[in-house]
Amino acid sequence: xxxxxxxxxxxxxxxxxxxxxxxxxxxxxxxxxxxxxxxxxxxxxxxxxxxxxxxxxxxxxxxxxxxxxxxxxxxxxxxxxxxxxxxxxxxxxxxxxxxxxxxxxxxxxxxxxxxxxxxxxxxxxxxxxxxxxxxxxxxxxxxxxxxxxxxxxxxxxxxxxxxxxxxxxxxxxxxxxxxxxxxxxxxxxxxxxxxxxxxxxxxxxxxxxxxxxxxxxxxxxxxxxxxxxxxxxxxxxxxxxxxxxxxxxxxxxxxxxxxxxxxxxxxxxxxxxxxxxxxxxxxxxxxxxxxxxxxxxxxxxxxxxxxxxxxxxxxxxxxxxxxxxxxxxxxxxxxxxxxxxxxxxxxxxxxxxxxxxxxxxxxxxxxxxxxxxxxxxxxxxxxxxxxxxxxxxxxxxxxxxxxxxxxxxxxxxxxxxxxxxxxxxxxxxxxxxxxxxxxxxxxxxxxxxxxxxxxxxxxxxxxxxxxxxxxxxxxxxxxxxxxxxxxxxxxxxxxxxxxxxxxxxxxxxxxxxxxxxxxxxxxxxxxxxxxxxxxxxxxxxxxxxxxxxxxxxxxxxxxxxxxxxxxxxxxxxxxxxxxxxxxxxxxxxxxxxxxx
Numbered sequence: 001x002x003x004x005x006x007x008x009x010x011x012x013x014x015x016x017x018x019x020x021x022x023x024x025x026x027x028x029x030x031x032x033x034x035x036x037x038x039x040x041x042x043x044x045x046x047x048x049x050x051x052x053x054x055x056x057x058x059x060x061x062x063x064x065x066x067x068x069x070x071x072x073x074x075x076x077x078x079x080x081x082x083x084x085x086x087x088x089x090x091x092x093x094x095x096x097x098x099x100x101x102x103x104x105x106x107x108x109x110x111x112x113x114x115x116x117x118x119x120x121x122x123x124x125x126x127x128x129x130x131x132x133x134x135x136x137x138x139x140x141x142x143x144x145x146x147x148x149x150x151x152x153x154x155x156x157x158x159x160x161x162x163x164x165x166x167x168x169x170x171x172x173x174x175x176x177x178x179x180x181x182x183x184x185x186x187x188x189x190x191x192x193x194x195x196x197x198x199x200x201x202x203x204x205x206x207x208x209x210x211x212x213x214x215x216x217x218x219x220x221x222x223x224x225x226x227x228x229x230x231x232x233x234x235x236x237x238x239x240x241x242x243x244x245x246x247x248x249x250x251x252x253x254x255x256x257x258x259x260x261x262x263x264x265x266x267x268x269x270x271x272x273x274x275x276x277x278x279x280x281x282x283x284x285x286x287x288x289x290x291x292x293x294x295x296x297x298x299x300x301x302x303x304x305x306x307x308x309x310x311x312x313x314x315x316x317x318x319x320x321x322x323x324x325x326x327x328x329x330x331x332x333x334x335x336x337x338x339x340x341x342x343x344x345x346x347x348x349x350x351x352x353x354x355x356x357x358x359x360x361x362x363x364x365x366x367x368x369x370x371x372x373x374x375x376x377x378x379x380x381x382x383x384x385x386x387x388x389x390x391x392x393x394x395x396x397x398x399x400x401x402x403x404x405x406x407x408x409x410x411x412x413x414x415x416x417x418x419x420x421x422x423x424x425x426x427x428x429x430x431x432x433x434x435x436x437x438x439x440x441x442x443x444x445x446x447x448x449x450x451x452x453x454x455x456x457x458x459x460x461x462x463x464x465x466x467x468x469x470x471x472x473x474x475x476x477x478x479x480x481x482x483x484x485x486x487x488x489x490x491x492x493x494x495x496x497x498x499x500x501x502x503x504x505x506x507x508x509x510x511x512x513x514x515x516x517x518x519x520x521x522x523x524x525x526x527x528x529x530x531x532x533x534x535x536x537x538x539x540x541x542x543x544x545x546x547x548x549x550x551x552x553x554x555x556x557x558x559x560x561x562x563x564x565x566x567x568x569x570x571x572x573x574x575x576x577x578x579x580x581x582x583x584x585x586x587x588x589x590x591x592x593x594x595x596x
Contacts, residue, residue, distance in 0.1 A: 033057060033366040033385060042070050043082070043092065052079030053110060055365050057424060060089035065097055072098040072121070073131075076138065079108040083365075083387070084115030086422025087144040087171070091117040099123040100148065103165070105134035112139045114389075115422045121148040126184065127158030128175060132191075136163040142391065142422070143170045150177040154184030155201060159191045159215070169195045169331050169391070173305075176202045180210030181227060185217045185240070192325040194220045195352050197307055201227045206236030206262075207252060217242040220325040221336075223307045223352040224248065230255045232262030234278060237286070243269045246319035246326070248297045248307075248351035250276045258284030272320040274350050291320060297351065308353045309340075315350035316340040323348070329454045330354035333361060333390035360394040362386060362448045363458035365424065369444050369465065373519070375581065376435040376470045384446040386416065387424045389455070394419050396450035400429040402442045402465075409442070413449075438469035439499070439578040471495050471582030473570045474535070482552050482562070482590045488527045488545035491570055492534050495580060501531060501542040504580070508572040509544050511551065512581070519571045519579060523550055544570075555588065562590035 031053040040046040043063055046056045063070045072094040076082065084090035094100045100121035101113065113130070121128040128148030130140060145156040153160065155175035157167060172182040181201035185191060198208040207227030211217050219242055224234045233252030235244065244261070253259040259278030261270065263286035272291035275282045282294060298313040300306040309315055317340045320326075330336055331352040338356035339346040349355055368383035382400045395418055402410040412429040419425055447460045472494040480489065493509070495501055506529045510521035527545025534541045560566050566588060571581035 031055065031366065035059065036063075037061075037068065041068055044071060044074050047074070047077050047080060047082065050077060050080045052108065054079075055081040055083060057365075058082070058084045058090055058116070060085040062091045062093055064091075064093035064095050066095060072100060073102045074100065076101060076103045076106055076111065076113065078106050079110050081110065081112045082114070083112070084422065086115050086420070087117045087142065088422075090115060090422070091119060093119050094121045096120050096122040099125075099127050099129065099131060099150070101130045102127075103130065103132040103136045103138055106132070106136040106138045106165075109137050109139070111137075112141065114139075114141045114143065117144040117146065119145075119147045123149075124151040126150055126153040126160055126186070128154070128177065129156045131158045131160060132163045132165050133160040134163070135161070136165055139166040139168065140170060141166070141168045142389075145170055145172045146174045148175045150184075153177060153179045153186050153210070153212070155181045155203065157183045159183070159185040159189040159217070161187045161189065163189045163191060165191050167191055167193045167196060168327060171197050171199075172201065173197070173199045174201065178204050179212060180206045180236070181208065181229065183209045185209070185211045185215035185242075187213050187215065189215045190217055192218045192220070193222060194218070194325045194327055195329075195331045196222045197305075197331065197352050198222055198224045199226045199305065202229065204230045205232060205238070207233045207254075208235060210236040210238075211240035211242050211266075212238045213240065215240045215242070218325040219244045219247060220323050221246045221319070221327070221330070221348070221350070221352055222248075225251045225302065225307065227252045228254070231257050232284075233259035234275075235261045237261070237263045237266035237268050239265045241267045241269070243324055244271075244273060245269075245323040246272050246348060246350050248274045248315055250274065250278065250297055251302070253279045258282070261286055272318065272323065272350065274315050274318070291318070293318065307351065309349060309351065309355045311355075313355065316355045317343070317345070317347035317349060319348040319350045321348050329361070331391070333392050333454060335452070335454055360388065360390040360392055360396075360450055361453060361455045361458070362388050362390070362394050362396055362419065362450050363455070364398070364446045364448060364461040367444070367446045367461050367463060369463040370432070370434070372464065373466055373468055373579065374434045375468055376438050378434045379431050380434075381431050382412075382429040382444065382446070383426065384461070385424055385426050386419070386448055388419045388421055389458070391421045393421065394450055396448055398427050399447050399449060401445045401447070402432060403445070404440050404442050434467045437498070438467050438496070438580065441466045466579065468571070469495060469499060469574075469578060469580035471570070471580045473568075473582035473584040475568060475584045475586050478585070479587045479589055480551070480555070482556065482588065484548060486548055489548050489551055491525075491544050491546065491584075493542040493544065493570065493582065494535070494539060497539070499574065499580075501540050503574045503576070504542055505573045505575050506542070506544065509570065510572060511546060511568055512571040513569060519581070521571075522554055523547070560588050562588060564588045
């Protein structure tokens with residue numbers, strides 16, 4: 001869901017203090033935000049149109065063959081973020097026609113799938129919901145993966161062929177497969193599986209999570225409960241040695257062996273877990289290691305799938321603070337590590353939910369900044385799109401600043417109220433006018449200001465903007481005859497008093513246009529150059545000459561003719577690399593002679 005928010009602004013002095021305290025992280029200001037269905041009606045079309053570092057934002061709705069004509073599987077692209085409006089309101093429904101999503105050879109860790117319900121995938125292969133193969137390294141976060149099925153591995157999510165993605169903060173429930181009903185890890189895959197609830201999944205081997213063939217997953221701080229299988233209702237290990245830490249593995253069942261953890265020719269590391277109440281036994285061919293307990297975790301209401309910990313739970317402050325894959329936050333976005341039992345020492349809890357106070361995670365996903373090159377006096381309205389990545393509502397400010405070498409010349413703040421989980425907002429700031437002088441480089445920064453933000457690395461996005469030096473340009477004469485016979489068109493260049501025309505690199509002088517990021521020369525000067533006070537104002541001017549015939553050809557190709565008045569922009573560089581531009585108007589005539 002996206003909302004436009006324009007609220008009262010705070011004082012410049014406050015923002016100066018805030019800016020001084022920031023450690024800025026550069027975002028990808030050039031990245032695009034593509035919206036579904038505003039820009040493209042189908043999710044796959046938007047992904048296909050995206051480039052690396054782009055973000056695809058999918059609005060609330062159900063995307064399925066019977067609704068928007070979505071075709072499955074959806075194929076992810078390397079380096080693209082796919083972000084839904086939130087799992088509660090945004091659904092990718094394959095309607096049993098195919099698996100929901102394919103992630104193949106996704107090597108860029110920027111790639112992300114977040115904010116969807118992923119459902120009704122069905123495949124006579126691997127990965128009913130999502131299949132990740134070919135050494136994929138994306139992040140799958142904050143989704144509900146439910147009601148998917150695969151004939152072989154990974155009913156909900158399949159990690160295949162050396163993939164090592166991060167699977168975090170998802171609800172993985174009601175999926176089925178032969179191996180790994182919720183999550184399957186096969187053929188040398190080593191994903192990090194953390195902060196998920198893995199519940200109510202089923203299979204023959206590994207109802208919740210299954211690891212086969214040298215797949216050494218890191219399984220940390222998950223709640224694995226209510227899953228069923230023939231062998232290994234909670235977790236199944238076959239010729240694999242995963243690291244299993246800080247999990248609650250409770251209430252799972254197996255028809256034959258080990259409702260909790262089953263191991264076959266495997267040597268997993270099993271530490272600091274609560275493995276309790278699994279039938280017919282908690283462990284088979286493996287043993288609990290350091291810090292493991294077997295006790296009722298005291299979930300708030302497991303019948304209603306509320307797996308938060310009650311006060312007095314044995315899982316509070318019972319985990320390992322050095323667990324591999326340990327996240328800074330829990331399933332809800334609460335900070336880990338907290339002192340939940342009040343003994344003065346902060347220790348991480350077991351399971352997906354930390355017992356403590358909630359926190360949030362927000363940040364900009366795009367900014368609308370001025371062009372890279374801008375002329376003195378140009379006015380721009382800075383804008384940004386900000387996003388709530390956490391699972392709790394957030395109230396925060398968004399600030400925009402322009403600084404030159406650390407000196408703030410502009411600051412504005414907009415308040416954003418009650419931005420829900422998975423929501424985005426477009427914010428507009430006060431107008432900024434380039435100047436007063438050219439030759440200055442500014443850094444534009446947009447920063448979200450959420451107290452106790454759990455992920456400050458994504459709080460800022462920046463862009464570099466250069467104000468070009470404004471020169472005075474005079475074409476003499478000020479008429480250009482398309483039928484004239486002279487060889488040259490003469491132009492005089494004068495710079496502001498703080499700069500000298502003697503410092504102009506004459507080889508760079510050209511009739512040009514500004515193309516956002518650079519000067520785009522149309523015609524370089526070719527004739528002789530001279531310096532003198534040609535306008536008798538006491539300052540030095542640089543005289544340059546352009547080839548008349550070439551300039552006439554350019555103007556004709558642009559459609560100019562008799563009686564038209566054209567603005568010609570001349571630009572170039574000083575010896576120190578700074579850019580200058582200036583403009584003058586010339587009247588086009590198509591008869592007689594105009595001299596020069």
